[in-house]
Amino acid sequence: MTFDSGQILDVTGPLEVLSHASRFLPAVRYRSQVVTKRGGQVVASCGLEFTSSPISEVTGRVDTLILAGGAGIDAAVADTELLAQIRRLAADARRVTSVCSGAFLLGAAGLLDGRRATTHWADCGRLADTYADVTVDPDAIYVHDGNVWTSAGVTAGIDLTLALVADDHGRQAAATVARQLVVYLQRSGGQAQFSALLAGQAADTAPVLDLLSWLRDHLTDDLSVAALARQINLSERQFTRVFKAEVGATAADHVEAVRLDSACRLLETTNRTIEQIARTCGFGTPETMNRAFRRRLNTTPGDHRHHFRGDNSVHSHQG
Template sequence: MEPRIVIVGFDSAQILDVTGPLEVFSTASRFLRIPGYETEIVSTDGGQVRSTSGLEFASAPIDAVVGPVDTLVVAGGRDMEIAAADAKLVDGIRRIAGESRRVTSVCSGAFLLAAAGLLDGRRATTHWAECELLARRYPEVSVEPDAIYVHDGNVWTSAGVTAGIDLALALVADDHGRSAAATVARRLVVYLRRSGGQQQFSALLAAQSIDDEPIRDLLEWLPDHLTDDLSIPVMAAHAHLSERQFSRRFKTEVGTTPAEHVEALRLAHACRLLETTLSPVELVARESGFGTPETMNRVFRRRLSTTPSDHRHHFGPA
């Protein structure tokens, strides 16, 4: 039988939260030798639904969903407080979830899952800007603010907007293996590289929003010098600041310590090498600036809850 995918939208839903997963499942159905995914979009009362971008899409009433469902996908959007207060929508999500093999959300759709009680006692994530609110409003949910997606039992939650594509690719991989998901990713010309534990807000993007010129220049210089001595004295001298000035201004501008930022850059570089090359782990550790595999292994375990070898196994070249 064709796996049935039900995507829940609503007025002011984020259009990519709906169409991102929809396109992944549609592409998988067209280009993989599998039973095609049967997709449908529903909303509270059905009809035309207007997204945050102004684009409207058709939907069926949520009450029309009867029988078993393979995967429930709940989109996020702008007016989540209004959506979470929609008793008919929340009740419909709760009912469908009870008949679904998997329950998922994209971006702030996690608020609707939480309102339905489906995240109680579970780990979950949402858009980085909404994680604090989700944790405060639903204290029974263990919010992981820095994950692309979180898989806890049969419930999957993902971060903002394009992370819904990462989530849907992970679901295809869960169903049919990594090579099948890679085929879909190639067709969509997107990466099949972001694991659930990778950070939502990449350290490589930090320099784009920095006003402090010495700090911005340093951030642009760092990625090409990961194997150098990147101690506080060296970085402070590069920025032409005293060590105390440097540490204070770096934390103010970047939101993290210099050492934490350098570690994040080295981790991201190591992940790329593990994902795109067959270089030995020892070489990856050296070229990423970790020096030894043991040091790199400790960072992977602390930051990603995995090991370099496991990361390559799941996301490396076939």
């Protein structure tokens, strides 16, 4: 379900996942329908015009209701007739979901009361303020609470819908769809909306940007404050001040986060042992890496691998 000035990727991202699942998975057939309040032509926020059906004409049980977000969300939330239609369809739906600010439609319809939810990071504060009965998780890619699924901004709708496919047909099925879409099946609901690498892109000056790029390829080097300061010819005091101002974190915190990002990717995509990954990412020992995983992700390297791989291909020191 969408509306005028909706975010087009909130609509097309989930649609492509379901379409690819129907094309490439044996005996899987998702049938999708794009609806708006009145149907007919609708114009997305990017200017793309497309056709929709009236939501009032949807009869029978809807299996999965997906509510898109976008620039026109406030007008949609204020539309009592639209909210009534959403409540009607949600009453019999197996699951109800939202992408990005579509969570505000769920909230306005009373479908998030007493639940955990998320939305785009920039709107999490407003969602929490607007709907006091909702526990908002500002970091999650998506949140699954009962039969209600909510997701973060824009591309997180793809992550969410891959998770729905996995819920329906298993992780291997979702992995097949992800490969066809050339996206990673690696972002779980519990992963942060911002990775360390994305956070580092906020840096303004060439020396810091160059340092961040260099750092990713030198995770086993000495990455102490003193060593990093020497790398860009600053005193430790100057470096500490500049780095925190541009990156928004201390150097030590950022280094650990980048090492953790790298470890997660290797756990998800390779059969390297825990010991090998700990050394490759600069943690040194599995114990050190295990502590970082527990502190930052509330899990262990072994559990992380099992969650994403769903296999037991590597058993050595799983943490």
